[in-house]
Amino acid sequence: MTITAKIHLVDVTLRDGSHAMKHAFTIEQVKEVAKGLDEAGIEYFEVSHGDGLGGSSLQYGFSKVNEMELIAAAAEVCKNAKVSVLLLPGIGVKEDLEEAVKAGAKMVRVATHVTEADVAKQHIELGRKLGLKTVGFLMMAHMAPVEKLVEQAKLFESYGAEIVYVTDSAGTLLPHEVKERVSALREALSCEIGFHGHNNLSLAMANSIAAVEAGATYIDGSLRCLGAGSGNTQTEVMVAVFERLGYETGIRLYPIMDVANEVVAKFMPRPQEITGSSLIMGYSGVYSSFLLHTQDAAKKFSVDERDILVELGKRKAVGGQEDFIYDIAAQLAKKKTAETIT
Template identity: 55%
Template structure:
């Protein structure tokens, strides 16, 4: 029976969906439930990775250090994992959480074309004896062969596996399949996949990734996550079971944590509304929204038309100041 390794990111990607307000008590209960239910990696960080708590990305209610320490007390089998975006998190942060908070794995995340900035962090993690994952975000912005080249870089730095992230929820199953196959052929380490549900395809794409050779997949309880959320973990446990794949997950156990602990914390249901649908359709960063809405008002345009244009131009985080130019150009065309 094919083994599928399941990574939970409720306490990291899910953090976006509740304004980074997880308490020590929430984290203790959720981490304990995930660990008892057979999840292999439990990722806990600010939504934008370790040290993300800031004016720019939103402040956390409780510090990452507190949350990680609380989780480390209750985790018996899983690897306590952080996400680290080079530039936001540093090698020093990584050393600190490894030494003081029981963190044993790190996923080093870069834009899909910028694997080279992960070198020092992956190498540092391996020197510390940690599991190190190369995590490539916004995969829809590169071709499969370009992604494979970036994955090879991360492999050369010592990554234990490569995780491909459809951060905007823009990919279709056939795209996922082609990317995963190409990356699997290029590297000799395992390959994983992180889905978003903006086009209602989180589960479909996760299965397409597995069919194409991925052996690590991400999920979150109740699908809690940025935009339309992630692959719903407790549903994934049932689906993998029906497919005859060995995930080692306790289906009922995960359902119980989802219902009893996560559902009461949620600020809104994890549905696909116009905003998250348009992010997925256009293939843009969800952090563009506020800027786009302001620009739309200023130039009497529809937000969605601006989003589509930004997607066409493959705008990435950091280019927010160009949104107003795009809106101006669209208004001139009108």
């Protein structure tokens, strides 16, 4: 095994974890986590509503505390670690980013669906103009063929992104698929490559290793896996695993374990297990935002929610197509009735 560059672990407990917390992080919780991450040696960690800046809304769930206050609280307690923010163009706007910078943010990750990098142009340019470390995030990376992913990543790079991420939003990629994608980007781009994994198929750690072996140098994780779906790659476990594999993360194991187990574990509302719904989301490649509608449709039409999710995956449904869920449920119910009669 060759030792490559240093691996930068970016902790997203205070952003992806916001989903698991139903966006109810308090100032105290954010301060405690931020302080712990800083003391452990984390370089960047993300603080935002689960759906990024501006996500606090009826559609995505209202934040208990204004995220700008959370960003400021996190930045205030850090000696070395820097705060990142997530921005999904369309949900967050430029003014949100400017405000986040005033609150202390030093990195922005501009996220789009894997085929829509072009909508991020002005936000990436703004990130650079504001002096932020600027990152492009290609979400639902499994939904595009590798060539399309490369094309979109090149767009991000051309706008000024310093890192481009392969984002396995649905926790559905297999290790060889991660390797193929990261290798293709490594070959085609000059900037650094990142990977953001979810654990729906119990492969978040395997995929993170595959990404690093293929040339990624930025890897996301969260403490105790706190995040959407089955949660993220477990940050404190990655520190141990990458050390064992001979990579340098610059993070101290016991302090990062302490913030996971003495702080996060104490306030997380439920453990991040792989349950029925999250497994099927990973299996079918469907994003977690579809889940509530799917459960509702399954009940309404008396069909198995898993069949709806698998069908959504086959048809490559994307966010915004929620009506589609009810159409599919109706079709499945019709099919079921027909089968029962014949």
